[in-house]
Structures are given as C-alpha cells and as structure tokens.
Amino acid sequence: MxxxxxxxxxxxxxxxxxxxxxxxxxxxxxxxxxxxxxxxxxxxxxxxxxxxxxxxxxxxxxxxxxxxxDVWCDDVGDHPRDTIRFCTTLSRPIDSRRALVESLTGAGFTIEGAQWMTTNLKADGNGKFDWTFDLDGIAEMYASYEAYDLxxxxxxxxxxxxxxxxxxxxxxxxxxxxxxxxxxxxxxxxxxxxxxxxxxxxxxxxxxxxxxxxxxxxxxxxxxx
Missing domain, CATH: 3.40.50.1820 (Alpha/Beta hydrolase fold, catalytic domain)
Known part of the structure; x- marks a missing residue:
C-alpha cells in the first residue's frame, strides 16, 4: 500500500x-x-x-x-535538451514571439519547433513576453526523464x-x-x-x-x- x-x-x-x-x-x-x-x-x-x-x-x-x-534522441531535429539550454541564454523579457522564432531558427532549430516554443510565452503586461514556466525547473525535469531507470x-x-x-x-x-x-x-x-x-x-x-x-x-x- x-x-x-x-x-x-x-x-x-x-x-x-x-x-x-x-x-x-x-x-x-x-x-x-x-x-x-x-x-x-x-x-x-x-x-x-x-x-x-x-x-x-x-x-x-x-x-x-x-x-x-536511458532516453536519447536520434539526429532528427530539435533535441529538447538543446532547446532548453539555448532558451536559458536568451535575454528576458523577450521582445515578441517573432523575436523568439528568429532567435531559435538563427541558432539552427527548426521553424516548427520554434513556433511551438512561442506557445510557452505569456505577456508580461509591459508589451513583452516571458516564459510560462521555470526554465531551470524544466531543465531538471528533462535531465531526470533522460536518466531515470525504471x-x-x-x-x-x-x-x-x-x-x-x-x-x-x-x-x-x-x-x-x-x-x-x-x-x-x-x-x-x-x-x-x-x-x-x-x-x-x-x-x-x-x-x-x-x-x-x-x-x-x-x-x-x-x-x-
């Protein structure tokens, strides 16, 4: 029990x-x-x-x-770990959803993945955007997901x-x-x-x-x- x-x-x-x-x-x-x-x-x-x-x-x-x-990805596009790491380097607040897409695609991520990441933004009340989640917490969660042995x-x-x-x-x-x-x-x-x-x-x-x-x-x- x-x-x-x-x-x-x-x-x-x-x-x-x-x-x-x-x-x-x-x-x-x-x-x-x-x-x-x-x-x-x-x-x-x-x-x-x-x-x-x-x-x-x-x-x-x-x-x-x-x-x-162990969980790992083939080389078939955006790796979640790489996406998370890159997003932690971006200045906040983020100017716009378009700016996020341009930053991600400019770093080599796919347009589809970049557009999906914009769904995780929220308006900050001052005309800009921030994440809906704690990026450091997300990084911890993903690391646990990859490594946890069941x-x-x-x-x-x-x-x-x-x-x-x-x-x-x-x-x-x-x-x-x-x-x-x-x-x-x-x-x-x-x-x-x-x-x-x-x-x-x-x-x-x-x-x-x-x-x-x-x-x-x-x-x-x-x-x-």
Missing amino acids: YKEANAGTENTVQNAARDVLGVLNRLKIYPYTLIGHSYGGKVAMSMVHQFGRALPRPVQVWVLDTVPG WPMLETQPAGLSLDFVQAERSAFVWTPEDVDRIRRTGANVHLLKNSAHWVHIDNPLGLLDILEPSFENMERGFGK
Whole structure:
C-alpha cells in the first residue's frame, strides 16, 4: 500500500509521481487505467514502482513512446535538451514571439519547433513576453526523464499490473531491438503505432485509439462484475 510522504523540492520524475499519488491518496481514489506520454510515461511507471508489491485492484498502464531506461534522441531535429539550454541564454523579457522564432531558427532549430516554443510565452503586461514556466525547473525535469531507470519496476512488477508500451514508428527516441525484447520478456507488450512521430495523439489519434480500445473494453467488463 502506498504511504504518502513529502515529495521534496527536486524537479524529478519520482517527485512528480509522488505528487500524483499524494493527490489520489487524499481523494481516496485509484484509477483503473494510467496513460502517460513521454515524460508522463515515466511518471506512470514510477507511480507503480512506488506503490509496492501489490496494487489495490488490477491496473492497466499504457506508456506512450518512451522506454524504461536511458532516453536519447536520434539526429532528427530539435533535441529538447538543446532547446532548453539555448532558451536559458536568451535575454528576458523577450521582445515578441517573432523575436523568439528568429532567435531559435538563427541558432539552427527548426521553424516548427520554434513556433511551438512561442506557445510557452505569456505577456508580461509591459508589451513583452516571458516564459510560462521555470526554465531551470524544466531543465531538471528533462535531465531526470533522460536518466531515470525504471527497468527495476518492469522486472519486479507488482501483482495486478498490466503494462503496455506504444512505440511511434517515426519516434525521435531510439527503441533498440534489445530494449523491445527485454520489455517483452518481462511480460509487457510493445505495440507499433504506424504513421506517427513522437506526438502520437496528434500524428495518428485513430490508430492510437485502435491500440488502446481493447483495454478499455476489458475495463468496462470489469465494471460489470
């Protein structure tokens, strides 16, 4: 049984998972299904790992396009770590969204990535812009995401867990055949989502739903018992 503890102040996967478990504990609920994408996938796995040897009821966990161990990107565009590091060098406040795009593309980042970064700006009330988040905290979170090893959770799964991974066909992350085989040897499943890069819910939402749907049907049958 999960026992609530102080989450601490570090911006890590473990503390994010502890925060969510703390909320669920206070509300006295526990979901039948957990779905986590990217960083959230490791948060979902960490929640299970922190809970202990047995879950209060059968739980289905879906991990969308992230691996349990080291995370790194192919050379296919903007690396999040590089984007974060570059943004920490920019003077603040930022003059405009266009200025941010020009700074990023001038440093070699893609126009698509630069435009997406403008969605993380907020007006400062003086005609300029600042970040909606703490960049130093984001850097800590991403470093934790890359390094946090959740293979021990897979290899000592608690009773009641069903675990499935979705691998994007054009994922920026490297899914080695060895990692896929290792996941499957633990009893977890790996599903390949065709025609999708990392943003699986945007690139191929219907294909993703087709993969997830059987587990929802199983959950509905469980409700009827």
